[in-house]
Amino acid sequence: MCKSIALLSGKGGSGKTTLALSMATMLSECGVKVLLIDCDLSTNGATYFYEEKLAAKKNRITSFYDILFNEKTEMIKFVEINENYHFLPSITQISKKNTQVYTYKNDGSFSVYNEIGQRYDIVLFDCQAGYTDILKLILPYTDIDLIVMETDAISSASIRSLYLKIGDMINEKKLYQVFNKASKEEYEIYSKVSGGTVFTNIDTILFDWKIRKSFAVSQIPDMQNTSANYGAQIYNLCSVLFTSNNVQEKLGKYKTILDMRMYQENAFVIRGKIDAISEKYKNNRNSLNKSISLLSMLLCSMMLCFVFVAGIGSFDRIRDTELYLFIPIILSLGTTMIAGLNIIDITKGKREYSKEIDILKEQLFHIEKEMARVQKKMEGLEETGEKKVEAPKETH
Numbered sequence: 001m002c003k004s005i006a007l008l009s010g011k012g013g014s015g016k017t018t019l020a021l022s023m024a025t026m027l028s029e030c031g032v033k034v035l036l037i038d039c040d041l042s043t044n045g046a047t048y049f050y051e052e053k054l055a056a057k058k059n060r061i062t063s064f065y066d067i068l069f070n071e072k073t074e075m076i077k078f079v080e081i082n083e084n085y086h087f088l089p090s091i092t093q094i095s096k097k098n099t100q101v102y103t104y105k106n107d108g109s110f111s112v113y114n115e116i117g118q119r120y121d122i123v124l125f126d127c128q129a130g131y132t133d134i135l136k137l138i139l140p141y142t143d144i145d146l147i148v149m150e151t152d153a154i155s156s157a158s159i160r161s162l163y164l165k166i167g168d169m170i171n172e173k174k175l176y177q178v179f180n181k182a183s184k185e186e187y188e189i190y191s192k193v194s195g196g197t198v199f200t201n202i203d204t205i206l207f208d209w210k211i212r213k214s215f216a217v218s219q220i221p222d223m224q225n226t227s228a229n230y231g232a233q234i235y236n237l238c239s240v241l242f243t244s245n246n247v248q249e250k251l252g253k254y255k256t257i258l259d260m261r262m263y264q265e266n267a268f269v270i271r272g273k274i275d276a277i278s279e280k281y282k283n284n285r286n287s288l289n290k291s292i293s294l295l296s297m298l299l300c301s302m303m304l305c306f307v308f309v310a311g312i313g314s315f316d317r318i319r320d321t322e323l324y325l326f327i328p329i330i331l332s333l334g335t336t337m338i339a340g341l342n343i344i345d346i347t348k349g350k351r352e353y354s355k356e357i358d359i360l361k362e363q364l365f366h367i368e369k370e371m372a373r374v375q376k377k378m379e380g381l382e383e384t385g386e387k388k389v390e391a392p393k394e395t396h
Contacts, residue, residue: 010158012129016148017045028085038090147177
C-alpha cells in the first residue's frame, strides 16, 4: 500500500529539499519504489538537481505545473532516476507564463494522484516553504506530514504561523517534526527534545558540510556525497516514518551497507590520525638527530678548548690561564645540559607517540574485524538472492 508524505517548512532554507532527495535516493537503493514530486513552483529546489536529465527530455516529461493546470496529462511521463526512483519536476522549463503569480483553486485538479500514486511504495511531496494555496491540493492526499525546521526562534515562529493556516487540513494525520542542520552543541540539546512546537520531534539531523558542497555542484546528497553519519540519520528517519513490513524489511537489509560505510569512514579517520602522529614523530626524530649532532659538536669544542688552554699554560704565555679554562667549560656544560634536556624531552615524546599509535592501531584492528564480519553478511545476502548488496566506495 502506498504511503505519501509531505515535507513542509515555515521558512526557506530549512533543508527539506535536501532531506527529500536523500530519503528518495536511499529508499530507492533499498529497493523501495519511490516517486518524488517537486511541488515548489517558486524556487524549483529539487528540480535544480536534475536539470541535465530534463534538458535531454524536456518535451517528453510531465511536470507538476502541467498536472496542476491540466496540460499534457493524457500520459504522464516522469524522469527515471533509476529503476526504483522516479521524479516529477515542478517545471520542465522556466518561462514567463509559469513564473507569474498564481491563484490556486481547490477544484480537484490534482485528482490524477489517485492513479499515479498507486504505482509506488512511497510518494514524497517536496512543498514550497511557508504557506501557499497549493497545499489545499496536496495535503488531502498525504498520509504523513513532516515539518522540517532549524534550531532557532525564527523557525519556531514560522512553524506556528504555518500551523494556524493548515491546521484544519492536517489534524487527523500523523504529524512529525525534525530539527535539521544542527551543530554538535545544538544536537546535544535538541536530540533530547520530544516537542518544541505543536508537533512530535522524531529526530535531530547534524549539519553535514558536504551537503553544502553538493548544492554548489548540483550533486544529489546521497551516500557517496555525504558522511556515513548523515546516511545513518536519514536511515533512522525513514525507519520511523515508513513502518510497513515491506519497507522495514528492505531498510533492514540496507543497514549492512550503512554499517560498512560507517566502519570505512571510521577506519579512514583513524589511519589519518596514525599518519599525522607518525609525521609528527618523524619531525621530532629529525630534531633529536640535530640535537645529538649539536651535542657532539659541543663536546668536540670543549675538548679542543681543554687542549688549547692546556697548550697556552704549558708555554706560560698568558697569566690567569685558569680563567680562560673556566669560561669555555661553563659555556660548554650549559649548552650540553640544554641539549641533553631536549633529548630527554624528545625521547619521552617518542614513548607517548608510540603509546598513542598503539591505541589507535588497536581500534583500527577491531574496526577492520567488524568490516570483515559485515562483508560476510553482505555476501550472504547476495547468496540468498534476497538482495544484491554492494559495498560502498572507500571514503577519501
